[in-house]
Amino acid sequence: MQLCQRLEQILENLRPAFSREATYQWFILLAWGVVLNSQPSAITSYVNALGLTESYYHQALHWFESKAFNVKGLTLGWSKWVSQHENLYRIKEKRVYVGDGIKVGKEGRKMPGVKRLHQESGNVAKPEWIRGHYFNALSVLVGVRPLVDKSCCNQGSTGNPY
Structure with missing residues (x-):
């Protein structure tokens, strides 16, 4: 359940990049389609992963050409969210x-x-x-923890490798 809530929080931060609510809702659906997809990456695969019928394919395809969102605004929103992340390595x-x-x-x-x-x-x-x-x-890199304790690497060495 934490994954679902966390993804929803992240996507909510990207809302300002969309001028229409319907376009934003399609963005959320397609993002979940990417997460849930187990087939080769394609719009059809994302629609299938969501359990939608093939009649939704053209609506999903239309989203990629929509003027109701700005790729630059989406990129800036994502960059802003990442740069403010508390676990930025x-x-x-x-x-x-x-x-x-x-x-x-x-x-x-x-x-x-x-x-x-x-x-x-x-x-x-x-x-x-x-x-x-x-x-x-x-x-x-976000949320990275060292795999090795630094104290064990200094045994027998004269200098700090870090």
Whole structure:
């Protein structure tokens, strides 16, 4: 039950990004669909995870093109919530971010989002340039606890590894 309440609290903080109540309610439904989904990620999977019939598919699809919310406002609301989180992990008072990215080659030339990408590799078998998608993510660590007690790491050492 705590997970449900916590997710509802987080989503409530994002309410100002939506100009219409119906759009916000669809956002909540789709967020729960993402959480409950056990199939490959797709709108159909989110609708199925919620137990909705396929007649709701087009309404869910329409949400992604709605003008009743602003992606920038949603991002700012999320960033504000995360930055105020009491369990934000810090090292020397600085937030800890984790980032990663992957380049996925695609054959098609007219696919949306396909770009010319440079590959950094010491392997000469790989081409230097490919056409494909670049997926990346940036995260901030929240609620992290050390797995090892720091006092056990100092045995026999002269310096503090932290």
